[in-house]
Amino acid sequence: METYHDYVIKDGKFVGKFEEMYEKFEDPWTQSVQPNKYSRMAGIVHLKNIQVKSILECGCGLGYYADWIYKETNVVPKSVDISAIAIEKAKKIFPKLDFEVADICVDLEKYKEVDCIVFAEIIWYILPNLKDIFEVMKTHFKGKYLIVNQVFYKGSQKYGTEYFTNMQEFIDYVPFTLISKCEATSVSDTTIETSTMFQI
């Protein structure tokens, strides 16, 4: 049977049909229960440590992490996603938060006023654009912060292995100064949750 994964990455190949996916599936990645709590919590600890006044959350999906960030930091993040359907749903679920449609691979510069960019489980979907995105950050976000929450796989990663396969390889790939990092898993999990913070 078809699952939401078929619309994202299939057999190690990027598909990226996010709009169709949100049309067909109510709660992809079980966002409403916010799994990967270690990395999400760590991302919030990073945000609290730097006490930023403004946040851009990239790949917000249905908005559940935006809500969590707001509750913990009192900052309403500007939360963006490439899927108009996801944004429409997020606005309905969290009417007091701030959502809009944007493709982070082309629109990032528009948000240059924010103090901190959060990538919450989006890295795999923007891999070919990462170098260009880092260039935009260097030009328009110098001195500001980048927080990346990302799950890695215990030996089962099929897509993007030529870029990085664990947190340390990811850190080595990012051209910014590492400020803090957190890595966590439970013995029975097939994934490793990570959260890293860089100064751009």
Ligand SMILES: C[S@@+](CC[C@H](N)C(=O)[O-])C[C@H]1O[C@@H](n2cnc3c(N)ncnc32)[C@H](O)[C@@H]1O
């Ligand atoms: C794994 S979900 C993460 C959802 C949410 N951040 C969370 O942690 O629950 C990844 C999200 O990234 C969005 N996305 C993928 N490519 C994007 C892009 N280029 N710009 C903005 N959002 C994108 C997808 O539509 C999807 O909602």
